[in-house]
Amino acid sequence: MTDWVKIAEDQEIPKLKIDLNADEPAPATTASKDNEPDVADPAETSLLIKILGKGLVNTKQSLDIQQKNPNSPLHSVKTFEALHLKPELLKGIYAMGFNTPSKIQETALPTLLADPPQNMIAQSQSGTGKTAAFVLAMLSRVNVALDHPQVLCLSPTYELAIQTGEVAARMGQFCPEIKLRFAVRGEEVDRNSKITEHILIGTPGKMLDWGLKMRLFDMKKIRVFVLDEADVMIATQGHHDQCIRIHKMLSSQCQMLFFSATYDKEVMDFARLIVPEPTIIRLMREEESLDNIKQYYVNCKNEEGKYNAIQNIYGCISIGQAIIFCHTRKTAAWLAGKMAADGHSVAVLSGDLTVEQRLAVLDRFRSGQEKVLITTNVLSRGIDIEQVTIVVNFDLPVDLRGNADCETYLHRIGRTGRFGKSGIAINLIDGEKSMSVCRAIEKHFQKDIIYLNTDNADDIEKIGN
Numbered sequence: 001m002t003d004w005v006k007i008a009e010d011q012e013i014p015k016l017k018i019d020l021n022a023d024e025p026a027p028a029t030t031a032s033k034d035n036e037p038d039v040a041d042p043a044e045t046s047l048l049i050k051i052l053g054k055g056l057v058n059t060k061q062s063l064d065i066q067q068k069n070p071n072s073p074l075h076s077v078k079t080f081e082a083l084h085l086k087p088e089l090l091k092g093i094y095a096m097g098f099n100t101p102s103k104i105q106e107t108a109l110p111t112l113l114a115d116p117p118q119n120m121i122a123q124s125q126s127g128t129g130k131t132a133a134f135v136l137a138m139l140s141r142v143n144v145a146l147d148h149p150q151v152l153c154l155s156p157t158y159e160l161a162i163q164t165g166e167v168a169a170r171m172g173q174f175c176p177e178i179k180l181r182f183a184v185r186g187e188e189v190d191r192n193s194k195i196t197e198h199i200l201i202g203t204p205g206k207m208l209d210w211g212l213k214m215r216l217f218d219m220k221k222i223r224v225f226v227l228d229e230a231d232v233m234i235a236t237q238g239h240h241d242q243c244i245r246i247h248k249m250l251s252s253q254c255q256m257l258f259f260s261a262t263y264d265k266e267v268m269d270f271a272r273l274i275v276p277e278p279t280i281i282r283l284m285r286e287e288e289s290l291d292n293i294k295q296y297y298v299n300c301k302n303e304e305g306k307y308n309a310i311q312n313i314y315g316c317i318s319i320g321q322a323i324i325f326c327h328t329r330k331t332a333a334w335l336a337g338k339m340a341a342d343g344h345s346v347a348v349l350s351g352d353l354t355v356e357q358r359l360a361v362l363d364r365f366r367s368g369q370e371k372v373l374i375t376t377n378v379l380s381r382g383i384d385i386e387q388v389t390i391v392v393n394f395d396l397p398v399d400l401r402g403n404a405d406c407e408t409y410l411h412r413i414g415r416t417g418r419f420g421k422s423g424i425a426i427n428l429i430d431g432e433k434s435m436s437v438c439r440a441i442e443k444h445f446q447k448d449i450i451y452l453n454t455d456n457a458d459d460i461e462k463i464g465n
């Protein structure tokens with residue numbers, strides 16, 4: 001395994017980004033995107049959340065289990081020893097600092113490791129231990145006496161595949177006989193050779209090339225097929241069909257495992273196509289709520305007026321930490337420029353930054369080096385910044401038709417049960433259209449949004465208290 005431990009360790013994010021840019025079409029010019037609503041790319045967000053993750057997310061939510069296979073009694077474990085793993089694998093788990101299985105692992109692992117193998121569809125939010133669970137299943141199913149691929153793991157992008165490979169490398173560090181190979185862009189194989197590694201982790205396009213076009217390994221001999229980040233996979237163009245093509249070539253004996261952070265209808269339909277008779281395990285996300293949030297609106301004439309409102313409340317918002325949301329990159333850049341020119345120290349996070357630049361901005365903000373972060377919808381759900389107490393909507397969130405986007409409003413402002421602290425939301429309104437959006441949001445959540453006059457010192461004092 002030493003070779004691929006090294007490969008994984010060598011893949012630092014800056015290098016990945018360089019490779020990523022190498023064979024992708026040139027991005028649309030920044031200028032053309034500046035005036036459009038700035039949105040997050042799901043794969044980039046997922047990568048960011050993974051890298052930012054500070055360990056296991058503990059959740060109080062309970063598991064929802066649907067058992068489709070009546071012949072496989074479901075049980076859960078409270079220790080890793082109870083799984084009767086190979087000693088080298090157990091050693092790897094402990095070396096990663098895992099003492100006990102996470103909530104989803106308690107129930108998923110016995111099913112993942114069961115004999116005869118069982119299929120699974122699992123859903124839980126980022127950071128709850130999904131990757132660790134399926135990587136353990138992948139490693140424990142390998143028969144090292146055979147020198148051909150036995151496990152396929154599909155990820156939506158190069159970087160996400162590398163992240164999974166790194167977990168496998170660490171967990172399998174005491175199993176040097178298990179060999180892994182990345183099936184990703186840039187990895188080349190001689191057409192006349194065969195792939196001998198046991199585990200292939202990669203993107204659907206490359207996997208199809210190797211398995212179908214070049215026939216470098218026998219898809220029928222795959223014993224475990226993992227489809228990770230199904231929701232991101234679907235959002236990535238073309239991946240849906242490629243996954244189905246790969247899936248069709250697998251044997252009916254192959255264990256099918258499907259993991260996703262969210263399950264809307266499209267993801268569930270996809271899952272049903274791929275996974276026969278699955279055990280379905282879902283760990284619901286803790287609901288965000290506006291319960292502890294005081295919401296205000298401020299009437300402004302135009303963008304300059306909004307800027308003045310921010311000037312007036314700046315003293316108040318910079319006591320703690322604040323995030324200001326804008327609709328477009330252009331507005332975010334304009335606002336940041338003006339605030340910086342006025343001597344305020346602000347951070348900006350928008351879609352024109354690379355993943356590693358975003359990481360750097362978030363690191364600085366999280367450590368308190370800047371008090372105010374100006375951003376767009378690129379800062380999306382899943383990126384929790386606990387210490388933020390004030391959220392300013394420089395622009396209210398709207399959908400493509402210009403109607404209130406209540407879900408995004410909740411993600412920006414809402415708090416989960418985990419950080420039940422109180423917070424403040426300030427909505428800047430300039431004109432009838434944005435006022436009607438504000439009213440629609442108020443009506444949707446049935447929670448008052450109160451008028452705030454930022455020219456009045458007493459009013460401003462109110463928000464501080």
Ligand SMILES: Nc1ncnc2c1ncn2[C@@H]1O[C@H](COP(=O)(O)OP(=O)(O)OP(=O)(O)O)[C@@H](O)[C@H]1O
Nearest residue numbers: 050055056098100101102126127128129130131132
């Ligand atoms: N049993 C455990 N005990 C302690 N830490 C764990 C355990 N399982 C996983 N972790 C750690 O928790 C974090 C999240 O785990 P993991 O990456 O497996 O979750 P995930 O649900 O796949 O999330 P993501 O999709 O963001 O990767 C990682 O830092 C991982 O090392």
